Amino acid sequence: MNASPVRAENLAKHFGRTKALDGCSFELPEGSVTALVGPNGAGKSTLLSLVAGLAKPTRGEITVHGTAVRGRMHPDVSLLTQKRPLYDQFTVRELMRAGAAMNDRWSAERADEVLDLLAGVDKDAKVRTLSAGARTQVAIALALGRLPKVLLLDEPLSDLDPLARDETLRIVMTDVAERGTTVLLSSHLLTDLGDVCDHLLLLDEGRVQVAGEIEEILGDHGVVVGPAGLDLDTDGTVVDSSHTSRQTTALVRGGSAPEGFQSEHPDLEALVMGYLRASRTRRLARR
Amino acid sequence: MTWVVWRQQRPVFITLVAGLVVSVAAVLLWRAATVADVQAGNLADCVLRGLDACRGKAADEFQDAWFDKLHIAQGTVLAAPAVIGVFVGAPLFAREFEQGTHTLAFTQSVSRTRWMVTKFLVAGLPALAVVLVYQLVVHSWLDVAGELGPLATGKFYFTTFESQGVSPIAYTLFAYTLGMVAGAVFKRTLVAMTLTLAVFIAARVLISGLRESMITPxxxxxxxxxxxxxxxxxxxxxxxxxxxxxxxxxxxxxxxxxxxxxxxxxxxxxxxxxxxxxxxxxxxxxxxxxDQATALHLLEGAVFAGFAVLFVLGSVWAVRRQV
Structure with a gap:
């Protein structure tokens, strides 16, 4: 069976009247590294916890390698949550023992391998004494010890210094290279994501705005710049535009460059920024 | 999984056992002193037959020295269930939810049910054992004073009744599960602790007022x-x-x-x-x-155990809907 590692169909999650997610459909290809981006409150963490099975969707369905996820952790999925909850009073070694005890499939070698990477984590240290970087490394060791086929990372890089960010990404990318793990990671650090991600999933207000291969998406968008006052006449969709007294800049999806405008493809950061700005404008307009 | 929960509960467990050891040591020391006083005052007969049987200076002195202490000892047995409910039951889930560590367990392959059952048993059984041991030790001290101590007021006097038989265990089960459900629902340790203490005291007062009507006189x-x-x-x-x-x-x-x-x-x-x-x-x-005291212990115990079952079901419901 050649089922997609992760497939979401018409996924919705409502908390009372709040629609954290609504009508989300997407598919992650095998071995892809997907950046999950969107403004704060777009539903990124909700989406990740639904895929992991921590929460049940209000509507719709998620399948991981063809089997439906419903209300409990899929054995092939590992989730690193944003707060990286660990038992603070345990030593690192004890925490790994806990990992072995709480999982049907567990590789102590794999977990140790991750802990020994980079500067290495002192296995007899209490978890609460670890630095933010080492704590993340321990959390990733716990996640990878499950030998997941799908790795979900919620803000894995937040509150890490640049060196630790780089090293954390290296650990994850090594796993992708060696085991073909499919990764979905949410982050605000677009520059870091650009180097490692090949797919993009852009959420806003609980809906998928853009999904697909980053190369293709960038190729499908243009940043057009023209003199102020000139009509932005394009057959594509204007995602976001800004005007100064001298020029008009716009992010356009599809179509060709309008008359009198210069067009070039955006980089990942410019693309995401364009969408985030548009989202903010929409929300402000509604107030 | 048992090991994981045991390791998590270790500080609580050590504190409980340390508290038990100190209390038992103190009770046994007093008990030895009581035994010595009974022998010194030649009071063995009075202990069996009561103060009326042997008016005398020795018996009065004995009561002055020990009666209140024995009464307080019974009081500590009454307080033990509340301690368990507040310090073992209430933080059981509340602390996990507060610190977010429940997601650590939920993101592994153990089911929530197994996680809950293991936590419930590994934290609860030692706590029940501690209360039981303490109850028996205090009672062995009361037996030494016999009819010269609080036991003279009969099996139904409230401090005696409530510190004897299955009652302390039933109250502990009630307090522990009450703390557990309060923690699981309110997700704040301090809130759960306060609520547990308040509801426990209210329920104990209320049910002890009703228990006389549980048996046809x-x-x-x-x-x-x-x-x-x-x-x-x-x-x-x-x-x-x-x-x-x-x-x-x-x-x-x-x-x-x-x-x-x-x-x-x-x-x-x-x-x-x-x-x-x-x-x-x-x-x-x-x-x-x-001779119906035991029956009354069981009846009242059953009421508390019934509530405990409801609280367990409530906890299961609250933990299942937790994200």
Missing amino acids: TRVVTDDLDGRTVLDGRPLVLESGYLDAAGAVVADPTPKMNCVGRGDAQGIVDWETCYRENGLAQRYSDVIPA
């Missing part, structure tokens, strides 16, 4: 109208009064107890004759006999 009838006869084994007297010649309860016996002017030459009243002439034929007492 036995009516004891006597011809001794003076009411000086001591009832066997000091039962719990719920109601007493007079019966008329037909055997019906006299609703208001006060006017019939008026014996003014019935005195003989020396002014001594023959109360019995006077009462009988006034139409009071017999005296009755509605009692719960001493």
